[in-house]
Amino acid sequence: MTPRLPFALTLASLLWATSLNSAERTKVSWPPRLLLNSDCGTPVFYKFDAPMGEDQLCHVLNDLPGTQIEAFLPCPQFSDDQMWFPTRVAEIYDGRHVPDGQFEDPYFKRVANNVLSLNQREIDPLEVWQRRAHEQGLLFLPSLRMNDIHKDYVDRWPSLRSHWEQARRQLLIGKAIPPWYSSPYKYTWAMDYAHAAVRQRKLAIITEICSRYKVDGFEMDFLRHPYYFKHGTEDQGKPIMNQFIAAVRQKLDAIGKTKGQRLRLLVRVPPHLDECQQIGLDVPTWIRNDWVDMVIPMAPGYLDMNANLPAFVELTTGTNCVVAGGLEYYVRSYRQPKQQGVTNASLEMLRAGAATIWAQGATSVYLFNYDCHGPFPFRGNKRLALQEIGDPAALIKKNKRYLITVDMDNQTSSEGGNKQLPALLTARHNHCGLQFFIADDLAKAAADRTLESTELTISASDVSRLQIQLNDRGLIATKQSQSQLRFTMPPVAQGNNRLDIRMHPLSPQTTCRVTEVDFTIRYR
Numbered sequence: 019m020t021p022r023l024p025f026a027l028t029l030a031s032l033l034w035a036t037s038l039n040s041a042e043r044t045k046v047s048w049p050p051r052l053l054l055n056s057d058c059g060t061p062v063f064y065k066f067d068a069p070m071g072e073d074q075l076c077h078v079l080n081d082l083p084g085t086q087i088e089a090f091l092p093c094p095q096f097s098d099d100q101m102w103f104p105t106r107v108a109e110i111y112d113g114r115h116v117p118d119g120q121f122e123d124p125y126f127k128r129v130a131n132n133v134l135s136l137n138q139r140e141i142d143p144l145e146v147w148q149r150r151a152h153e154q155g156l157l158f159l160p161s162l163r164m165n166d167i168h169k170d171y172v173d174r175w176p177s178l179r180s181h182w183e184q185a186r187r188q189l190l191i192g193k194a195i196p197p198w199y200s201s202p203y204k205y206t207w208a209m210d211y212a213h214a215a216v217r218q219r220k221l222a223i224i225t226e227i228c229s230r231y232k233v234d235g236f237e238m239d240f241l242r243h244p245y246y247f248k249h250g251t252e253d254q255g256k257p258i259m260n261q262f263i264a265a266v267r268q269k270l271d272a273i274g275k276t277k278g279q280r281l282r283l284l285v286r287v288p289p290h291l292d293e294c295q296q297i298g299l300d301v302p303t304w305i306r307n308d309w310v311d312m313v314i315p316m317a318p319g320y321l322d323m324n325a326n327l328p329a330f331v332e333l334t335t336g337t338n339c340v341v342a343g344g345l346e347y348y349v350r351s352y353r354q355p356k357q358q359g360v361t362n363a364s365l366e367m368l369r370a371g372a373a374t375i376w377a378q379g380a381t382s383v384y385l386f387n388y389d390c391h392g393p394f395p396f397r398g399n400k401r402l403a404l405q406e407i408g409d410p411a412a413l414i415k416k417n418k419r420y421l422i423t424v425d426m427d428n429q430t431s432s433e434g435g436n437k438q439l440p441a442l443l444t445a446r447h448n449h450c451g452l453q454f455f456i457a458d459d460l461a462k463a464a465a466d467r468t469l470e471s472t473e474l475t476i477s478a479s480d481v482s483r484l485q486i487q488l489n490d491r492g493l494i495a496t497k498q499s500q501s502q503l504r505f506t507m508p509p510v511a512q513g514n515n516r517l518d519i520r521m522h523p524l525s526p527q528t529t530c531r532v533t534e535v536d537f538t539i540r541y542r
Contacts, residue, residue, distance in 0.1 A: 044155060045152065045155050045156070045157060045234070046088040046089070046155060046156070046157060048157075048282065048311075049311075049312060049340045049342070049381045049382050050088035050089035050157055050382055051086060051088055051381075051382055051383070051408040051409065052085075052086045052087045052088055052089075052382065052383050052384075052385070052404070052407065052408030053087070053088070053089040053090075053091060053159075053342060053382060053383070053384045053385065054078075054082070054087045054089070054090055054091065054385050054388060054389070055091040055093070055161050055237070055239075055286075055384065055385065055386045055387070055388075056078050056090070056091065056092050056093065056389050056390070057093045057387065057390050058078070058092050058093055058102065058143070059093075059096065059129070059390065060389070060390040060394075061077055061078050061389045061390060061394045062074070062075060062077050062078060063096070063102065063128065063129045063132050063133070064125045064128060064129065065077060066128075066132070067128060067131070067132075068128070068131035068132045068134070068135040069132070069135040069136075069139065070132050070135070070136065072141065072146050072150075075136075075141075075143055075146050075147070076146065076147065076150045077395075078090075078092075078389050078394075079147065079150045079151060079154065079156075080150075081389075081394075081395045081396055082154060082156070083154060084405070085396070085401070085404035085405055085408075086404060086405060086406075086407070086408030086409060087156065087385075087404060087408070088155075088156060088157060088408070089156055089157035089158075089159055089234075090147070090151045090156045090157070090158060090159070091159045091160065091161040091237055091284075092143075092144070092147050092160055092161065093160075093161050093162070093163060093239075094143075094144060094160050094161075094162065094223075094227060095108075095162065095163060095166070096111040096129055096133075096178075097111065097166060097168060097169055097178035097179070097180070098163065098165065098166040098167075098169060098178070098180070098183070098207075098209070099179075099180035099182055099183055099219070100115070100178065100180050101223075102133055102143045102144075103142055103143050103144040103145075104137050104142055105223070105226060106226060107219075107222040107223055107226050108180070108182070108219070108222075108223050109180040109181060109182060110133060110137065111129060111130055111133055111177075112130055112133045112134040112137060113127075113130040113131070113133075113134055114181075115177040115179075115180070115181070116130065116177045121177065122175055122176065122177060123175070126175075126177060144160065144227065144230075144231050145231060148231050148232050148233070152232065157234040157235070157282075158231075158232065158233055158234050159233065159234055159235045159236060159237055159282065159284060160227050160231070160233060160236055160237070161236075161237035161239050161284075161286075162220070162223060162224060162227075162236070162237070162238060162239060163239045163242040163243075164220065164238055164239060164240050164242075164246070165208040165209055165240075165242075165243055165244075165245055165246060166242055166243060167201065167206055167207060167208050167243045167245065169183075169207045170201045170203055170205070170206050170207055170208075171201070171203070179207060182219070183207065183209075186215065188213075189209055189210055189213045189215055189216050190206065190207055190208065190209060190210060191206050191208045191209070191210045191245055191247070191248050191249075192205055192206065192248075193205055194248035194249050194250070194251075195245070195249055196245070196249040196297075197249075197434060198434065198436070199245065200426070200427060206245060208243065208245040208246070210246070210247060210248055211246045211247060211255060211258060211259060211262065211298075212247055212248070212251065212254075212255055212258060217258075217262045217265075220262075221262070221265060221266060221269065224236060224238075224266055224269065224270075225269050225273070228269070228270060228273045228281060229273055232277075233281060234279075234281070234282060235270075235281045235282025235283060235284060235311065236266075236270065236281065236282075236283060236284070237283075237284040237285070237286060238263075238266065238283070238284070238285050238286070239285075239286045240285060240286060240287050240288075240297075240299055241286045241287060241288065241316065241318045242286075242318065243318070244288060244293075244297045244318065245297065246259065246297055246298050246299070247297075247298045251298075252295075252296060252297055252298035253298070255298035256295075256298050256299070256300040257300075258298075259298055259299060259300065260300055260303055260304070263285075263304050263309050263310070264307070264309055266283065266309075267283060267308075267309040267310075270283055280311075282311040282312065283309065283310050283311050283312075284310070284311065284312040284313075284314065284342075285301070285304065285310050285312070285313055285314065286314040286316065286344070286384075286386075287299055287301055287313060287314065287315055288315065288317075288318075289315045289316050289317050289322060289324075289325030289326060289344075290315070290325070290326045290329075291326065291329050291330070293436070294315075301313060301330075301333070302333050305333050305334055305337055305339045306333075306337065308337065308338055308339070310339055311338065311339055311340070312339065312340050312341070312342055312382070313330055313334070313339060313340075313341050313342070314341075314342045314343075314344050314384045315327060315330050315341070315343070315344070316343065316344025316345075316346070316384070316386065317344075317346070317423065317426075317437075318426075319346065319348065319426055320346050320348045320349060320350045320423075320426060321345060321346045321347070321348065321349045321350075321363050321367060321368075321371060321421070321423075322344075322346070322423045322437075323370060323371050323374050323420060323421055323422075323423060323454070323455070324422060324423045324437070324438065324453070324454065324455075325343065325344070327341060327343050327374075327375065327378040327379065327380055328378050328379060331378065331379035331380065340380075340381040340382065341379070341380045341381065341382075342375075342380055342381065342382035342383065342384040343371075343372075343374070343375030343376075343378070343380040343382075343383055343384065344383075344384045344385075344386055345363070345368060345371045345372065345375075345383060345384070345385055345386070345388075345407070346363070346385075346386055346387055346388075346391070347362060347363050347385075347387060347388050347391040347392045347400075348360050348361070348362065348363070348387070348391050348392075349361040349362065349363050349367065349421070350423070350424040350425070350426060350428070351424040351428070351439075351533065351534055352421060352424070352534055352536065360391075362391070362392045363392075364399070364419060365399035365400075365402060365403050366417050366418050366419040366538070367418075367419050367421065368403040368407055369403070369406065369407065369413050369416050369417070369418045370418035370419055370420040370421070370457070371407075372406075372407035372408075372410075372413060373410065373413045373418060373457035373458065374420070374455050374457050376410035376413070376457065377410075377455070377457035377513075378455065383407050383408060413457075415458075415463060415468055415541045416541065417538075417539060417540050417541060418458065418538070418539045419536055419537070419538045419539075420454060420455075420456060420536060420537040420538075420539075421534075421535070421536045422438050422439055422452055422454050422534075422535040422536070423437045423438065423439065424437060424439045424440065424533070424534065425437040425439065425440065428440060430442045430531075438450075438452050438453070439452070439532060439533060439534065439535065440531050440532060440533050441519070441531070441532040442529060442530075442531050442532075443519070443520075443521040443529065443530040443531075443532065444521075444523075444528075444529050445523040445525070445526045445527070445528055445529075448520055448521045448522070448523065449518065449519070449520045449521075450518075450519050450532060451516060451517070451518050451519075452516070452517040452518075452519070452535060453514060453515070453516055453517075454514075454515050454517065454535070454537070455513065455514055455515070456510055456511065456512055456513065456515060456537065457512070458512060458539055459512050460472065460510060460511075460512060460539070461512070463541065467542070468541050468542050469539070469540075469541060469542070470540040470541055470542045471506065471507065471539075471540045472506070472507055472508065472510060472537065472538065472539050472540070473504055473505065473506055473507075473508075473537070473538050474488070474493075474504070474505040474508045474510070474535075474536075474537050475502060475503070475504050475505075475534070475535070475536050475537075475538075476502065476503045476505075476517075476519065476532065476534075476535050477501055477502050477532075477533050477534040477535070478501060478502075478503075478530050478531060478532045478533060479501065479529075479530055479531040479533070480500065480501065480530050481498065481499075481500070481501060481502060481503045481530075482500070483521050483522050483523065483524070483528065483530065484503065484519055484520065484521055484530065485519075485520045485521075485522065486503065486505070486517070486518070486519055486520075487517070487518040487520075488505075488508050488509055488510065488515065488516070488517055488518075489509055489510075489511060489515055489516055490516075491509050493505050493508055510537060517535065519532055
């Protein structure tokens with residue numbers, strides 16, 4: 019006869035065993051399939067009043083079981099030089115920067131109160147996140163924004179500047195801003211990496227985090243925001259930044275040796291190699307010298323399906339470095355009729371973006387601001403995406419919507435934009451050639467009768483004078499309005515496609531602004 023244990027003891031044993039199994043859960047192998055970068059502000063520190071507990075700190079992590087996410091990348095900082103955690107080398111955003119208590123924003127006050135309360139109770143956010151991530155079997159990879167210029171908004175957010183920064187304005191890029199600087203102000207508080215003091219400060223923060231916590235690696239986020247040298251000195255800055263990356267690699271190797279593991283170094287960079295070079299980032303050298311383990315090329319601030327992933331993948335051939343393709347939740351343009359505000363990525367858009375990433379040779383999909391933008395916790399299609407996009411097989415024969423990316427500020431290339439759209443056609447320049455990639459094998463789907471329909475949509479200020487060619491074949495619209503052309507079952511190929519749009523003007527003053535191009539696929 020089996021002896022009966024007291025219920026309380028049985029329950030305690032069960033809870034202990036469950037906790038032990040969770041704590042001992044094997045972490046995923048490298049590279050992770052799906053990575054989530056969390057700024058930890060909107061879904062955590064902005065969300066709750068002080069005093070927060072550990073479960074509230076883990077508001078994002080607690081929502082990840084049941085998804086394909088294998089790596090958690092929390093941002094340790096509120097602003098560039100101000101941290102959530104009890105740093106010993108930088109500054110803590112605990113209210114010390116607002117001595118009169120008059121915060122610019124009520125959320126900032128909530129953040130400061132929470133940070134102060136956690137520190138007083140000796141609750142360390144990074145330690146809590148590290149422990150919970152490992153309990154879930156996730157890789158723990160803190161992500162430091164190497165320059166964050168939210169602090170540039172002079173009248174709105176002055177408390178985002180640390181005392182250290184305010185006392186060293188000679189280290190700032192200041193007025194030497196590039197043409198693509200988008201802030202309404204003409205002065206940036208971004209730190210100039212030409213100064214050794216800046217690099218030493220950042221290296222000290224990285225060293226502190228990797229030494230004090232059980233990290234599996236570290237991400238250097240060079241995309242939030244992409245300003246590192248005074249404009250005009252970026253070429254001279256490349257060898258300086260190379261030395262800095264090498265120093266970080268050396269430091270991670272030394273720390274990793276004491277822990278018996280290689281600490282992975284990830285870098286998030288612009289989506290095209292020439293854009294990396296333009297801001298002083300010599301990414302090919304980082305890859306060739308085995309300094310970085312993962313490169314994440316993506317656009318800042320919005321969903322982009324047109325990053326040049328193949329160029330980065332080619333660079334990593336024969337090296338130990340891998341490439342992850344990045345996805346955002348916000349979409350520029352592509353609004354529904356009467357829609358207000360920013361467009362959120364649909365499930366079909368996220369599938370298309372992820373399918374493109376996998377088909378172009380990346381090993382991983384990386385999500386930025388996915389918990390910060392749009393609804394959270396993850397529910398409905400936003401959660402369903404997290405159960406699909408980390409597995410290329412799960413995306414086969416699923417409905418998708420591919421987009422050609424629109425510039426962040428809706429500017430053409432001649433106006434300073436850096437995306438294919440919008441494009442301005444004039445009497446003098448009456449043609450634009452657009453490239454887009456399709457991951458789906460539509461020929462196979464048509465042959466096995468699982469393909470229901472496809473549709474190419476072109477939106478413009480006036481489509482009446484446009485002639486369209488797709489892969490050198492002329493197209494005739496099946497539906498047309500004043501501002502839109504629709505083509506049913508166009509000859510789209512798996513892989514790269516070229517769309518040529520020509521305008522035949524009636525007069526030298528005739529113009530047409532091509533604003534959006536998307537391609538939808540529906541399966542039976």
